[in-house]
Amino acid sequence: MNSKGKTKSVNVNPRKERALLAGVEIKSRARKSWNVQASLTELAMLASSAGAQVVTVKSQRVQKRSSSYLGKGKIEELKGIIESKKINTIVLDDELSPAQQRNLEKLLEIKVVDRTALILDIFAQRAQSREGRLQVELAQLEYLLPRLVGQWSHLERLGGGIGTRGPGESQLETDRRLVRKRVDKIQSDLENVRRRRGQARQNRFDKGLPVVSLVGYTNSGKSTLMNALTRADVVAENKLFATLDPVTRKMVLPGGEIFLISDTVGFINKLPTSVVAAFRATLEELRDADVLLHVIDVSNKNVLAQYESVVELLKDLNLVNKPTIHVFNKVDLVSPSQISSYEFTFKGIASGYYESFESVSISAASSLNLPDLLELISNKVTAKSMI
Ligand SMILES: Nc1nc2c(ncn2[C@@H]2O[C@H](COP(=O)(O)OP(=O)(O)OP(=O)(O)O)[C@@H](O)[C@H]2O)c(=O)[nH]1
Numbered sequence: 001m002n003s004k005g006k007t008k009s010v011n012v013n014p015r016k017e018r019a020l021l022a023g024v025e026i027k028s029r030a031r032k033s034w035n036v037q038a039s040l041t042e043l044a045m046l047a048s049s050a051g052a053q054v055v056t057v058k059s060q061r062v063q064k065r066s067s068s069y070l071g072k073g074k075i076e077e078l079k080g081i082i083e084s085k086k087i088n089t090i091v092l093d094d095e096l097s098p099a100q101q102r103n104l105e106k107l108l109e110i111k112v113v114d115r116t117a118l119i120l121d122i123f124a125q126r127a128q129s130r131e132g133r134l135q136v137e138l139a140q141l142e143y144l145l146p147r148l149v150g151q152w153s154h155l156e157r158l159g160g161g162i163g164t165r166g167p168g169e170s171q172l173e174t175d176r177r178l179v180r181k182r183v184d185k186i187q188s189d190l191e192n193v194r195r196r197r198g199q200a201r202q203n204r205f206d207k208g209l210p211v212v213s214l215v216g217y218t219n220s221g222k223s224t225l226m227n228a229l230t231r232a233d234v235v236a237e238n239k240l241f242a243t244l245d246p247v248t249r250k251m252v253l254p255g256g257e258i259f260l261i262s263d264t265v266g267f268i269n270k271l272p273t274s275v276v277a278a279f280r281a282t283l284e285e286l287r288d289a290d291v292l293l294h295v296i297d298v299s300n301k302n303v304l305a306q307y308e309s310v311v312e313l314l315k316d317l318n319l320v321n322k323p324t325i326h327v328f329n330k331v332d333l334v335s336p337s338q339i340s341s342y343e344f345t346f347k348g349i350a351s352g353y354y355e356s357f358e359s360v361s362i363s364a365a366s367s368l369n370l371p372d373l374l375e376l377i378s379n380k381v382t383a384k385s386m387i
């Protein structure tokens with residue numbers, strides 16, 4: 001639309017969502033590393049990755065959780081913005097309870113999307129493999145189930161009467177039954193897919209090749225590094241969750257050692273529990289790794305908080321006892337003094353999790369210092385084969 005309100009450009013996508021983003025910081029739970037602004041910056045990237053146009057971002061400090069997520073005054077303020085800026089979607093920076101979502105929808109009269117639904121939407125757009133698609137659908141259905149109940153329960157609360165008898169309740173039962181049936185079917189399909197993949201993995205192990213796995217925050221450069229090391233042609237993009245499906249390639253070190261290197265789904269702060277549950281098998285494959293390469297984007301302003309989020313998740317998955325190389329990536333974008341200061345800080349954080357700390361600074365995009373990284377990998381792989 002031009003300023004006179006007439007449609008002129010042919011490139012405008014009429015269905016593009018015009019989104020308002022909002023988050024709250026609960027005073028008592030405020031975290032030093034992830035403040036609400038940092039989290040909202042990331043939410044904006046997620047929203048753009050999902051294809052929405054971010055029009056405005058708002059935040060609020062609150063005392064405690066409220067039944068409509070945001071406070072009354074803030075909701076009034078947002079109503080005005082929604083009207084004047086023609087917003088048609090609001091995206092919230094946390095997973096909302098079904099009741100919070102319903103309340104906000106009633107008050108704002110636009111589509112309400114929470115952080116979990118947004119992440120699930122991106123995953124659904126990216127999933128390519130059969131296993132990936134099944135995992136995403138499973139996570140989506142688990143997210144939907146309690147909200148399905150919510151869609152009908154407001155009729156019950158009206159206390160019966162005209163319009164609340166019959167189809168509402170039985171429709172809910174039918175919907176629930178259908179969703180549960182689909183969940184069962186997906187779970188059994190997933191088991192079959194995984195059994196087959198487990199066999200393929202077994203074959204690899206029979207060959208005794210060591211496995212090096214890339215882990216790290218989304219967009220840190222894992223796939224770029226995979227491509228730089230193996231010419232694997234994995235999609236690497238400035239998008240969150242560019243990779244969902246694991247990819248494994250063979251690699252030969254300068255000394256002739258052969259090993260497998262694998263790239264997998266990235267991590268993010270507030271990763272929804274439904275996603276962790278659905279992707280657990282993919283993440284648990286990291287247990288087969290002999291060495292983990294933890295790729296860290298040192299050019300990101302929030303890198304320390306990102307690091308902590310990843311290490312927390314690795315700890316939950318029992319992976320902090322694995323031989324790990326910390327790979328500081330994108331060093332082409334930061335000064336050497338900044339890198340040394342990070343090195344010191346990371347060492348401090350890591351000491352709470354790891355017995356020793358090994359790191360290397362590289363640029364995957366411009367293949368800087370890759371020989372140093374290869375040497376570290378080689379030492380670890382050799383150390384293992386000599387045990
Ligand atoms: N300047 C610079 N950019 C880099 C470097 N490495 C990666 N990038 C860019 O960072 C972005 C993300 O890279 P990916 O390799 O897709 O990141 P990823 O960790 O695989 O991300 P997910 O698959 O989303 O988890 C891309 O735009 C890359 O070009 C680097 O060393 N320097």
Ligand SMILES: [Mg+2]
Pocket residue numbers: 222223224235236242243
């Ligand atoms: Mg990737």
